[in-house]
Amino acid sequence: MIRLAILAFLVASTASAQHSHTHTAEEKTLIAPLEPGQGAFAAIAEIVTILRADPDTDWNQVDIGALHQHLLDMDDLVKLAEVTSWDIPNGARFKIKTTGPGGGAVQRMVPAHAPVLAGETGWFSQVDIGGDEVTWTVTSPENPRAIRALGFIGLMAxxxxxxxxxxGMASGQMVH
Incomplete structure (x- = not known):
């Protein structure tokens, strides 16, 4: 919400700046980049800011390295996972290779996310691990088109x- 307000302000300021090249001190202060860079870096920067602002942060438990590894896994999953999918009654099935550059991320993330998906959606979500692949089956009699349209990456998101x-991961409170 704040970003939208700032963006609206920036657009309005830019439009008015085309007619007048002077800015107030307030306008100069508010005109600043919002993103600190690349996505993983931005996520880490946001978490670090939250942890530093919280007087109850237990710095003995903080593990930014674990968050960094997880964000690398997310990137590998999106960019490198080798997925074959097909429609089944009421949903879709995905075979995802656990070998190759994205294989480790698949092994860590898909089995952990499957029950979370089921809990958040009420959909059947089952992972079977065997050989050099993970098989993920997602079904719902009410939502098969949504499952198919989302596909593997959409379901992971x-x-x-x-x-x-x-x-939670960065503060040492949870892992998956």
Missing amino acids: VGGHHQKHHL
């Missing part, structure tokens, strides 16, 4: 738990 999970 479902849920509002990611930010809380990242904060």
